[in-house]
Amino acid sequence: MAGGVYDHIVAVVLFGVIFGAAVVALPNVGYVSLHSVDQQQLRNVALSALNTILLDAGYPTSWGTGISFNPASVLRFGLASSANNSELYMLDQDKVLHLVEKDEWGRPNPMGYLTPDKMRQLLGLQAYGFNLKILAPFNAMARDLAPPKDPSNPTDQELRTIQYEVIVKFNDGKPIPKAVANALIFYSTKIGGSGPNEQYSIGTTRVTATTNELGKCSIVTSLSGQVSDVLIVLQVTVGDINTVTSVYRRGAPPNDIAEINVVGDNIILTMPPSNPKDDRWILSISAYTGDEIISLYNGTQQDKINWGSMDEWLKNLPGLKYMDPVILIFNFRAVDKGSGRKGMLVMGPFPGYLGNRVLSYGSDSGPPSGAAGIGLQRVVNIAGMTYVVEFTIWKLI
Secondary structure (H helix, E strand, O other): OHHHHHHHHHHHHHHHHHHHHHHHHHHHHHHHHHHHHHHHHHHHHHHHHHHHHHHOOOEOOOOOOOOOOOHHHOOEOOOEOOOOOOOOOEEOHHHHHOOOOEOOOOOEOOOOOOOHHHHHHHHOOOOEEEEEEEEOOOEEEEEEOOOOOOOOOOOHHHHHEEEEEEEEEOOOOOEOOOOEEEEEEEEEEEEEOOHHHOEEEEEEEEEEEEOOOOOEEEEEEEOOOOEEEEEEEEEEEEOOEEEEEEEEOOOOOHHHOOEEEEEOOEEEEEOOOOOOOOOEEEEEEEEEOOOOEEEEEEOOOOOEEOOOOOOEEEEEOOOHHHHOOOEEEEEEEEEEOOOEEEEEEEEEOOOHHHOOOEEEEEOOOOOOOOOOEEEEEEEEEEOOEEEEEEEEEEEOO
């Protein structure tokens, strides 16, 4: 009899334990399952959107090309190049240009801007937030070991002395050894004339070095001639992947002379803000394609820009888009603060000459608190150079 009662009590207790565990566990299992389903649905949306962005040319297929850009004319969004249908993840740099909201002085993009809301509408992402970046595949920088004492007015000797430390890292900060740093040094040098008729040409020299186990190497050389300005285009190769960045010898663009943009076969110069009305004559234009330097144009007395009646300069060069230049280098005869008129170098477009294409497009802050996001990455090609697209998307609460 006692044994039967004892068995009954044990059975009741076990049933209570099992029932309690089920009450606690089943909702958790359900929550985990629902959360997993939500994340998978979000991933599917992200994959579909990113494939459209990178593999579709949009409509019209050349919607980014043209001097005057009208966002309303874009009926389907996509960044793929319509000229390279056989190659995946080949993006059109004209379309990418219109994802840059502001120029390097913080003004609205003079070539026109496609707002994130317009892209969200075209892709059917009204219920989602997102951020898109197009960045260099790794980080390469050049640190000046012998900077001019007065960058706004460097001496001739300071300009001729080139001494840089190149630092190459993965985007997570780890150093990259055995990276090949190819420094292409451009310098403006006086070749004759006086006063308003002074003439300056572009000289070039190349220095190559390989990074050590700390991801560092040195670029050292000395220039000759009457040098008035210097800039360095740095191409770094890791395996078979290249990235290009650039630095001004003075540390910043001189005197904010002009902003450079390229759309299709057209080069467009616009004036930066807060400039004097002096004329800046265009002496020559060179292009760096990643493989070679190409002389594009030699200017005349009519090729100039100022803050008065000539605040924009346009030149159509047939075949320029096919050439896909990474960086354009302009040699100007312009006023240098504190030292009169001389040869001055300016490069662009922004932010391409700094190594990236789109610093941030969409919401800069990312997913709000409590919202889970999905991040995807893809390797793409723009103008013959490799970039990494980072796409983050989240459900709006």
